[in-house]
Amino acid sequence: MTTIHKFGATPISCHAWSGNRSELALSHNSKDVTLYNAKGQGWEKTAVLDQHDLRVTGIDWAPTTNRIVTCSSDRNAYVWVKGPDGQWKYTLVLLRINRAATCVRWSPEENKFAVGSGAKIISVCYYEKDNDWWVAKHIKKPLKSTITSIDWHPNNILLAAGSSDFKVRVYSGFIKEIEPKPSATPWGARMPMGNLMTEFSNSPNGGGWVHAVSFSPDGSKLAWAGHDSSISVADAANDMLVMKLKTNLLPMCSLTWIRPNTIAAAGHNCVPYTFIVESDAVKLGSAMEEDKKKESSGKTSAMDLFKNKDKLGQNELETKLNFTHQKQIAEIRIVGGQKGDVDTFSTCSLDGKIVVWNLKTLAGQMKGLKI
Amino acid sequence: MAKNTSSNVFRTLDVDQYNEDNYKEDNDSTDPAALGPNDTLITSLLAANKPVEALTHLLSGATLGIKDQAARTASLTLAMRVLMAIKASQIDDAVAQLDNENRDVLMKFIYRGFEVPNEGSSAHLLVWHEKVFTVSGVGSIVRVLTDKKRV
Numbered sequence: 228m229t230t231i232h233k234f235g236a237t238p239i240s241c242h243a244w245s246g247n248r249s250e251l252a253l254s255h256n257s258k259d260v261t262l263y264n265a266k267g268q269g270w271e272k273t274a275v276l277d278q279h280d281l282r283v284t285g286i287d288w289a290p291t292t293n294r295i296v297t298c299s300s301d302r303n304a305y306v307w308v309k310g311p312d313g314q315w316k317y318t319l320v321l322l323r324i325n326r327a328a329t330c331v332r333w334s335p336e337e338n339k340f341a342v343g344s345g346a347k348i349i350s351v352c353y354y355e356k357d358n359d360w361w362v363a364k365h366i367k368k369p370l371k372s373t374i375t376s377i378d379w380h381p382n383n384i385l386l387a388a389g390s391s392d393f394k395v396r397v398y399s400g401f402i403k404e405i406e407p408k409p410s411a412t413p414w415g416a417r418m419p420m421g422n423l424m425t426e427f428s429n430s431p432n433g434g435g436w437v438h439a440v441s442f443s444p445d446g447s448k449l450a451w452a453g454h455d456s457s458i459s460v461a462d463a464a465n466d467m468l469v470m471k472l473k474t475n476l477l478p479m480c481s482l483t484w485i486r487p488n489t490i491a492a493a494g495h496n497c498v499p500y501t502f503i504v505e506s507d508a509v510k511l512g513s514a515m516e517e518d519k520k521k522e523s524s525g526k527t528s529a530m531d532l533f534k535n536k537d538k539l540g541q542n543e544l545e546t547k548l549n550f551t552h553q554k555q556i557a558e559i560r561i562v563g564g565q566k567g568d569v570d571t572f573s574t575c576s577l578d579g580k581i582v583v584w585n586l587k588t589l590a591g592q593m594k595g596l597k598i
Numbered sequence: 599m600a601k602n603t604s605s606n607v608f609r610t611l612d613v614d615q616y617n618e619d620n621y622k623e624d625n626d627s628t629d630p631a632a633l634g635p636n637d638t639l640i641t642s643l644l645a646a647n648k649p650v651e652a653l654t655h656l657l658s659g660a661t662l663g664i665k666d667q668a669a670r671t672a673s674l675t676l677a678m679r680v681l682m683a684i685k686a687s688q689i690d691d692a693v694a695q696l697d698n699e700n701r702d703v704l705m706k707f708i709y710r711g712f713e714v715p716n717e718g719s720s721a722h723l724l725v726w727h728e729k730v731f732t733v734s735g736v737g738s739i740v741r742v743l744t745d746k747k748r749v
Contacts, residue, residue: 371621371622372621392621430745431747432662432663432745432746432747433745433746433747434744434745434746435740435741435745453744454740454744455740455741456737456740456741473698473741474735475734475735475736475737475738476735476736476737477736477737477740
């Protein structure tokens with residue numbers, strides 16, 4: 228079943244859940260981040276984080292250390308820590324970029340985070356204890372355009388970045404000051420900081436911006452969604468084979484792995500879809516929601532029919548989409564479970580709703596659901 | 599007054615080329631030798647009244663991303679001849695025989711055909727558009743818009 232949470236009618240551009248999933252941070256496409264606490268059936272507003280000057284573009288909440296990082300078009304990122312008095316204290320992180328920050332993600336061990344920006348730079352930031360300060364290291368080559376999305380590999384070192392130059396790149400985000408040298412992975416053995424491990428082009432024809440990237444739970448595969456309505460998966464264990472599926476749907480904006488071989492993606496179609504990854508191809512699974520066609524009441528008289536035809540040029544007034552979300556979905560986040568073993572996930576959309584999808588009950592309800 | 603007030607030549611200089619932030623595309627130019635579909639083969643198939651086969655050859659042979667305008671116009675004219683030659687009743691079968699890649703290329707040709715309407719061409723193209731759309735959905739139209747290498 229799906230649980231719908233309404234937060235007004237303004238678009239929700241990004242959201243993040245706390246570690247215990249009782250708190251939610253979201254931004255309504257503005258410079259503020261609002262924190263809510265689950266209270267009974269509804270939500271109680273607990274805090275407003277309003278240090279940014281311009282629109283907040285990314286929020287990420289580290290589950291174990293309970294730190295929130297936010298990045299914004301004002302070229303800054305703030306790390307928020309909850310003090311003993313319950314107030315959120317902020318620390319400015321100097322990213323040293325001269326364009327907007329577009330996306331931010333904590334690393335799996337939460338000792339560093341990566342920020343993508345329009346300055347063709349990825350800033351990997353870590354905490355330096357001596358100076359009580361977050362230091363940013365830059366990854367520059369060979370980025371040629373804005374980074375649109377970022378995802379960390381489970382080994383806490385590798386980083387995938389999707390960009391608007393139609394390419395997906397895997398970099399090493401190794402910071403020698405804070406962590407030991409990593410062991411070899413299918414993506415490569417030598418991992419100095421900023422090293423480009425591999426690069427994938429979305430399509431030989433150009434193919435549209437890359438909207439979202441995600442490593443598989445074991446880190447051997449990398450999935451991305453492009454604006455040419457395609458989902459692609461690269462398999463490092465299989466000699467960097469790229470499997471691409473060009474869908475018949477509108478482009479997807481966000482994706483994640485819900486099973487070791489299944490991806491859930493959502494975007495301009497306003498409903499999440501599943502994609503099954505087989506050994507040499509990606510196949511469309513199913514939509515997570517059936518097209519709830521409203522049955523016409525049957526009592527529409529002939530007069531009403533012609534009245535509508537005259538006034539509106541069509542038989543009935545259908546402005547509502549037959550799905551839960553009425554506008555495109557901006558982000559998918561895992562709520563219950565881990566990547567690869569997800570019980571519930573949430574989608575936030577431009578219609579102001581956050582919908583939590585429960586896979587178990589959905590599988591029971593929808594006969595055609597392929598996970 | 600400033601010294602140089604008579605000449606306006608400086609206005610013709612394109613300052614954007616000197617901007618460091620400009621996105622420079624990868625110049626993987628298409629091999630000019632691999633130009634376009636085989637004209638003679640397709641014309642002969644059309645003459646032999648086998649327009650559906652001509653269509654398959656046209657689409658498999660079409661190269662995307664050719665910079666030469668004359669070649670692109672020639673390729674478009676050829677494509678239009680083939681599309682017009684296939685009757686409305688045969689379109690369904692023709693589309694069903696194509697694979698996904700070729701359907702995307704076909705959709706690109708259809709939209710290019712819309713750009714230069716001849717008599718009666720748009721109406722026929724609309725029928726084509728509808729048939730391809732039923733099979734390939736909005737995805738193929740999105741790819742017409744996003745693929746950088748035009749047909």
